[in-house]
Amino acid sequence: MTSMPAARLAETFVKLADTLVGDFDVDEFLRFLASRARETLSADASGVVLADLSGHLRTVADCVGKTSSAPLWELLRADGPSMECYRTGTPIAVPDVDQHNNRWNRFLQEARSAGFAALHAVPLRLRDTTIGALTLFHARRGTPDSEDARIAEAMAEAAAIALLQQRAVQREETLAKQLQAAFTSRILIEQAKGVLAERLGTTVDAAFTALREHARRSNQRLTELANAVLSGSTDLPRE
Known part of the structure; x- marks a missing residue:
């Protein structure tokens, strides 16, 4: 006992x-x-x-x-x-x-x-x-x-x-971080779509298609490419 x-x-x-x-x-x-x-x-x-x-x-x-x-x-x-x-x-x-x-x-x-x-x-x-x-x-x-x-x-x-x-x-903390990361990535991509549409003189949808295709060809994550577009370190060529 x-x-x-x-x-x-x-x-x-x-x-x-x-x-x-x-x-x-x-x-x-x-x-x-x-x-x-x-x-x-x-x-x-x-x-x-x-x-x-x-x-x-x-x-x-x-x-x-x-x-x-x-x-x-x-x-x-x-x-x-x-x-x-x-x-x-x-x-x-x-x-x-x-x-x-x-x-x-x-x-x-x-x-x-x-x-x-x-x-x-x-x-x-x-x-x-x-x-x-x-x-x-x-x-x-x-x-x-x-x-x-x-x-x-x-x-x-x-x-x-x-x-x-x-x-x-x-x-819960991991999920919150994942959701925040996804939200941040979505914002970056939306901003990059707008910037790219203006640069290329095209629609936002066409800009997203170009962004996605370039990411695939260059083996980059879409978020990384979007960030590069926003910073001006990468510029997609006109098709």
């Missing part, structure tokens, strides 16, 4: 929620999650697997002593309890790493070699969306009590909510 003071536990959840900052760093956030989970739940080590927007997996571990260099951490994103927890979105407890499990033999062998006897994985999940898993390792056999299990799941869910919120903000 956790012995962390209520004030520090509350501070942990506040920090897990604080992702809407300009200098947010995902790896630093994951290290904080792993560290506080290990401390809060009196684990001997912890590891986090997170899938980014492209599906690429990143891992972070928090451990002490000889376990810090164990090959186990590279296996967090291999076939084992952590990845099954992520794939299924359900908690997985392994009360004894000596148990026989053909699917996880390599992972459990590395856990045993690193000095661990049991582990408990909980998903980083919000409703039907799972983006990773938090795994706690213990030197003693056994399963977490109900209170520790609830706290581990609450920490993992809080982290998932924060990360998904941060991703949503990133997507």
